[in-house]
Amino acid sequence: MSSPFILLLLLLLTSLTSLTSAWKRDEFRTCNQTPFCKRARTRSPHSLPPLSASQISLSDGKITAVLHRSPPEPEPDSQPEPETRLLLELSVYQNGVLRLKIDEDYSDSVSKRRFQVPDVLLPDLDDRRLFLSRLASPDPGSTVAFLSDGHEAVIRHDPFQIVVRRSGGGDPVISLNSHGLFDFEQLRTKKEGEDWEERFRSHTDARPHGPQSIALDVSFHGAEFVYGIPEHASASLALGRTRGRGVEESEPYRLFNLDVFEYLHDSPFGIYGSIPFMLSHSAEASSGFFWLNAAEMQIDVLGDGWDGAAGVGEAKRIDTLWMSEAGIVDAFFMVGPGPKDVLRQYASLTGTQAMPQEFAVAYHQCRWNYRDEEDVAGVDAGFDEHDIPYDVLWLDIEHTEGKKYFTWDKMLFPNPKEMQRKLADKGRHMVTIVDPHMKRDDSNSLHREATEKGYYVKDAxxxxxxxxxxxxxxxxxxxxxxxxxxxWAEKFSFENYVGSTPSLYIWNDMNEPSVFNGPEVTMPRDVIHYGGVEHRELHNAYGYYFHMATANGLLKRGDGKDRPFVLSRAFFAGSQRYGAVWTGDNSADWDHLKSSVPMVLTLGLTGMSFSGADVGGFFGNPETDLLVRWYQLGAYYPFFRAHAHHDTKRREPWLFGERNTALMREAIHVRYSLLPYYYTLFREASVSGIPIMRPLWLEFPDDKETFNNGEAFMVGESLFVQGIYEQGQKSVSVYLPGQESWYNLKSGLAYAGGTYHKLEVFEDSIPSFQKAGTIVPRKERFRRSSTQMAKDPYTLVIALNSSLAAQGELYIDDGKSYDFEHGAYIHRQFSFLNDKLSSSSIKPANLGRKQFSSDTTIERIVILGLPAGTKRAVIEPGNREADIEPGPLTLRGGASPVAHIVRKPNLRISDDWTLRIL
Known part of the structure; x- marks a missing residue:
C-alpha cells in the first residue's frame, strides 16, 4: 500500500472517529439494549423464588454458609433449571467494616472460575481481620456476628437477608436482599440450540460462557441522600432517583469506562472511570457500600413507589439495585457512623491518595498540541513576560514519531533533553503522553518486542x-x-525512553481502553486476558492496571526515591494510590463549568482526591468571561490544569487583553499563595483518606442546607468557595454554614454563618471565605514556579472565632522524595488561645532515622477578628517585642484595614515559640 494512500486512510479514520466519538446516544447501549440489565431491572420485589441460607458455621474466624434456591417449575416440554447453589463467606474487619463474598460452588465441575479482581485491596487487609469466635442466634431463623464500634451483622436464613444494625437489636444501618432481588446466574454448559451471542450495532459478542450476571438490592436505612459511584457528569452532588414516582429519566447509573467526547453535562451515563462505592448520609448517621467488581455495572437509585407501594414504611431509607455483568460478589459494608468515618473505612480497603510531589500541586499548562521546541520555548517565555507562575508544560500525541510512544518527532523535537533542561533551570517540569495502544508497525520496536513475547491482549x-x-x-x-x-515499567528507564530526563513525567490517556472501531468505542467483551479472563470481567480495571504499571515505571526510574506523577483518564477503586485523574474531554460552556464541581467532589468522596477538570473546557472556544471564571474556580481544584483541543484557538492567559490577563494571573496567584495549605491537605489525604476538596456536608454533617449543595465546596476545613456559573452574573446567593463567622478572602470582612447572603459579584474573584477558628499558612511572594518558592517565608492568616480562638497546621517535607516516610518532615500545629499564638510539633517522636530541617521563617502574621486597639506582642523565647499594625488582609488584598498584622516576627517555621498579644 502506498504511503499517500495510508495517509489518506488515516486522515479519513481520524475524521470519522472524531465524529463518532462525540456524544451520540445511539452509539452506546441503554439498559434495554443490555440483556443483564434489562432482566434484572424488570423483576419486581420478591418475584424470584426465595433464596435461603443453611450450613452456617465458623471456619478460620469467618462465617461460612451455603445459599440455595429451588428452581421454578419448568414450562411444559422444557428442561428444568438447575438448583442455585452458592458459597457465602462473611468476614469482619477493624473499625466497622464487614466483607461479604458469594461465589459458585466449584465442587461441581465447571470449565471456568469466575474472576476476582486482584491488586485493588491493600495487601495488609487480612492482618486487620477480626477473628470471630462466637455467633449468636437470637431466633431460630437468624445468626448474628458482632462487629466493632457497636454494630452487629444479622444473617437471616429464609429468605436470605443480611442486615447490619446497631448492637442489641437496634436500628438497621444497611441491608442486602431486603427486597428479594438477589440473583446470581451460574456458569453452566451450553444447551443444544441455545444462542448465547449478543449483538449491538455491527458488533457480535460471542459470550462463550453464557449469562453470568449478578443483581442485588442494597438498602441504606436512615439515609436522606446517597453519593458516589463516579464517573458521571452531573449537575447534582447527591445521586438522583432513577426509578419511582415522578422520575422522568429511566436509565440507571452506568459504570462502564468509555471514551466519550463532549459528554452530556447532566446524565447517569458512564464515562471514563468507575468506582463502585456509594455512601449515604443524613443528619443522624452515614454508611457506605463498596462492590469490588470490574465488570460493567448498572445501579438504580430507587425513589418512592419504585416497587408499586404507596411509600409507607421507614421515613428515611434509600433502596438501590446493583447489577453487574460478571464476576463474584465481593462487597463491603461500612457503618460510619460519621461521614469521615465512612471515608476512612473505605480508605482502609483501597488505600489513600499517593502523596504527590509539590510541583504537581501547582498550575499546569497543556494543549493538544504544542507544535515544536520553538513553540514550547515561546509559551514558557510568555509566562515569564506576563509574570504568571506555572510549574508544568505538557505535550500531547503530536510530539511523537508517527504516534509511537516513547519516541520524539526528530524534526519538531530534535533536542528533547535540552528542552527539558531549560524548563528545569526555572524549576519547571514537563509531562508527555503515553497511551496503551501500540502502533502495529515493524518500525516500532515496542510492538515487535510485545509481539515476540506474546504480551498483547488476545482476540476471541x-x-x-x-x-x-x-x-x-x-x-x-x-x-x-x-x-x-x-x-512496561522498564520502558520508562532513561535508557529505554531516550530523550527523557528526571524532570519528565507521564500522562496516560485513552486507557479505558479507547478503540475507535470497537463496540461502544472500546475493546470487545470477549477478548482474552491473562489467565483466560474475558475482557468483560475486568474492563473497568484495565486503565487502573495501566496507571499502576506506569507509576511503578517512574518509581523504578528514580530508584524508588522519586515520587511519580502520572495523570490517568480511566480509573477504578484504588487508582488514588498511583496518581491523579481528571474529568476528561469536557466542553467550553457554563454547564460544564458548573458540573465540574459535583464531579470533582464525588471523586474525592470515593478516594480520588487528586482530581480536576480541564480549565476552560477541552472542546470549543470559551467566552472570555467563562474562561476567567473557570480560572478563578479551577485555582481551587486539587489538580489545576488548563487544556484545550487542537481545533480551538490558542488560550494562553495573555491572549485575551491586558485586563483579562490580570484576572487570570490573579487567579493563578491565589493558588500559589495557598500552596502550603494545599500541600498540608494532601498530607492529610495521604494519611486519612479525607479529600482535599470537600462537600459542605462533610464539614457540617448536621446542616441539612448543605446536603445537596454542589455549587459551593470546602477546601479542607478552613476555606469555602462558591463558583460563578452564569455569564455576566451580578449577584449570587451564598449559604455559609455553621454558627461561626466567615471572613472574605479578598476583603477580610466578616459574614455570619448559618444563613444565606446575597453577595455582589465582582470580576476579580469568586466568593471565597476563611472559616472563623482556623489558621491558614500561605506564601505571598511569587516566583516563576513553586520550586523557586521553596525557601520563601510564610504568612499565617488567623481567623478568630467568637471565643477569639483558632488553630491550623502546616506540613513541610523536601517536596519530592519518600524520605518523609522515614521521619524527614516538619509538621506544625498553630494554636491561638487566650491572646497567645503558639507553634508546636505534632510529628510523632522516634518516627524514623531521617531528618528534615528548614531555616524558613514566618514573615507576617495576619489576624482577623482581633479587637481594635491592640498594638504590641511579645515573642518567646527571647522576650522580643513586635508591633501590631492595622492593615489589609494580605499584600494584595483590599485597602481597608480590617486585619491586625505582625510584620517580620522572624520566627523559624521549625521551632517551638509563642507570640502573646498585649
Whole structure:
C-alpha cells in the first residue's frame, strides 16, 4: 500500500472517529439494549423464588454458609433449571467494616472460575481481620456476628437477608436482599440450540460462557441522600432517583469506562472511570457500600413507589439495585457512623491518595498540541513576560514519531533533553503522553518486542487483538499480567525512553481502553486476558492496571526515591494510590463549568482526591468571561490544569487583553499563595483518606442546607468557595454554614454563618471565605514556579472565632522524595488561645532515622477578628517585642484595614515559640 494512500486512510479514520466519538446516544447501549440489565431491572420485589441460607458455621474466624434456591417449575416440554447453589463467606474487619463474598460452588465441575479482581485491596487487609469466635442466634431463623464500634451483622436464613444494625437489636444501618432481588446466574454448559451471542450495532459478542450476571438490592436505612459511584457528569452532588414516582429519566447509573467526547453535562451515563462505592448520609448517621467488581455495572437509585407501594414504611431509607455483568460478589459494608468515618473505612480497603510531589500541586499548562521546541520555548517565555507562575508544560500525541510512544518527532523535537533542561533551570517540569495502544508497525520496536513475547491482549480466536486508535492499527498490552506490567515499567528507564530526563513525567490517556472501531468505542467483551479472563470481567480495571504499571515505571526510574506523577483518564477503586485523574474531554460552556464541581467532589468522596477538570473546557472556544471564571474556580481544584483541543484557538492567559490577563494571573496567584495549605491537605489525604476538596456536608454533617449543595465546596476545613456559573452574573446567593463567622478572602470582612447572603459579584474573584477558628499558612511572594518558592517565608492568616480562638497546621517535607516516610518532615500545629499564638510539633517522636530541617521563617502574621486597639506582642523565647499594625488582609488584598498584622516576627517555621498579644 502506498504511503499517500495510508495517509489518506488515516486522515479519513481520524475524521470519522472524531465524529463518532462525540456524544451520540445511539452509539452506546441503554439498559434495554443490555440483556443483564434489562432482566434484572424488570423483576419486581420478591418475584424470584426465595433464596435461603443453611450450613452456617465458623471456619478460620469467618462465617461460612451455603445459599440455595429451588428452581421454578419448568414450562411444559422444557428442561428444568438447575438448583442455585452458592458459597457465602462473611468476614469482619477493624473499625466497622464487614466483607461479604458469594461465589459458585466449584465442587461441581465447571470449565471456568469466575474472576476476582486482584491488586485493588491493600495487601495488609487480612492482618486487620477480626477473628470471630462466637455467633449468636437470637431466633431460630437468624445468626448474628458482632462487629466493632457497636454494630452487629444479622444473617437471616429464609429468605436470605443480611442486615447490619446497631448492637442489641437496634436500628438497621444497611441491608442486602431486603427486597428479594438477589440473583446470581451460574456458569453452566451450553444447551443444544441455545444462542448465547449478543449483538449491538455491527458488533457480535460471542459470550462463550453464557449469562453470568449478578443483581442485588442494597438498602441504606436512615439515609436522606446517597453519593458516589463516579464517573458521571452531573449537575447534582447527591445521586438522583432513577426509578419511582415522578422520575422522568429511566436509565440507571452506568459504570462502564468509555471514551466519550463532549459528554452530556447532566446524565447517569458512564464515562471514563468507575468506582463502585456509594455512601449515604443524613443528619443522624452515614454508611457506605463498596462492590469490588470490574465488570460493567448498572445501579438504580430507587425513589418512592419504585416497587408499586404507596411509600409507607421507614421515613428515611434509600433502596438501590446493583447489577453487574460478571464476576463474584465481593462487597463491603461500612457503618460510619460519621461521614469521615465512612471515608476512612473505605480508605482502609483501597488505600489513600499517593502523596504527590509539590510541583504537581501547582498550575499546569497543556494543549493538544504544542507544535515544536520553538513553540514550547515561546509559551514558557510568555509566562515569564506576563509574570504568571506555572510549574508544568505538557505535550500531547503530536510530539511523537508517527504516534509511537516513547519516541520524539526528530524534526519538531530534535533536542528533547535540552528542552527539558531549560524548563528545569526555572524549576519547571514537563509531562508527555503515553497511551496503551501500540502502533502495529515493524518500525516500532515496542510492538515487535510485545509481539515476540506474546504480551498483547488476545482476540476471541487467540490472535493478538487488533483495534484502531490514533496510530491506526493498534494492539494493547495485557496489563492484568504482572510480568507484562513489569516489562512496561522498564520502558520508562532513561535508557529505554531516550530523550527523557528526571524532570519528565507521564500522562496516560485513552486507557479505558479507547478503540475507535470497537463496540461502544472500546475493546470487545470477549477478548482474552491473562489467565483466560474475558475482557468483560475486568474492563473497568484495565486503565487502573495501566496507571499502576506506569507509576511503578517512574518509581523504578528514580530508584524508588522519586515520587511519580502520572495523570490517568480511566480509573477504578484504588487508582488514588498511583496518581491523579481528571474529568476528561469536557466542553467550553457554563454547564460544564458548573458540573465540574459535583464531579470533582464525588471523586474525592470515593478516594480520588487528586482530581480536576480541564480549565476552560477541552472542546470549543470559551467566552472570555467563562474562561476567567473557570480560572478563578479551577485555582481551587486539587489538580489545576488548563487544556484545550487542537481545533480551538490558542488560550494562553495573555491572549485575551491586558485586563483579562490580570484576572487570570490573579487567579493563578491565589493558588500559589495557598500552596502550603494545599500541600498540608494532601498530607492529610495521604494519611486519612479525607479529600482535599470537600462537600459542605462533610464539614457540617448536621446542616441539612448543605446536603445537596454542589455549587459551593470546602477546601479542607478552613476555606469555602462558591463558583460563578452564569455569564455576566451580578449577584449570587451564598449559604455559609455553621454558627461561626466567615471572613472574605479578598476583603477580610466578616459574614455570619448559618444563613444565606446575597453577595455582589465582582470580576476579580469568586466568593471565597476563611472559616472563623482556623489558621491558614500561605506564601505571598511569587516566583516563576513553586520550586523557586521553596525557601520563601510564610504568612499565617488567623481567623478568630467568637471565643477569639483558632488553630491550623502546616506540613513541610523536601517536596519530592519518600524520605518523609522515614521521619524527614516538619509538621506544625498553630494554636491561638487566650491572646497567645503558639507553634508546636505534632510529628510523632522516634518516627524514623531521617531528618528534615528548614531555616524558613514566618514573615507576617495576619489576624482577623482581633479587637481594635491592640498594638504590641511579645515573642518567646527571647522576650522580643513586635508591633501590631492595622492593615489589609494580605499584600494584595483590599485597602481597608480590617486585619491586625505582625510584620517580620522572624520566627523559624521549625521551632517551638509563642507570640502573646498585649
Amino acid at each position: 480466536g487467540g490472535r493478538d487483538y487488533d483495534g484502531w486508535c490514533w496510530p491506526g492499527s493498534s494492539s494493547y498490552p495485557d496489563m492484568l499480567n504482572p510480568e507484562i506490567r513489569e516489562w
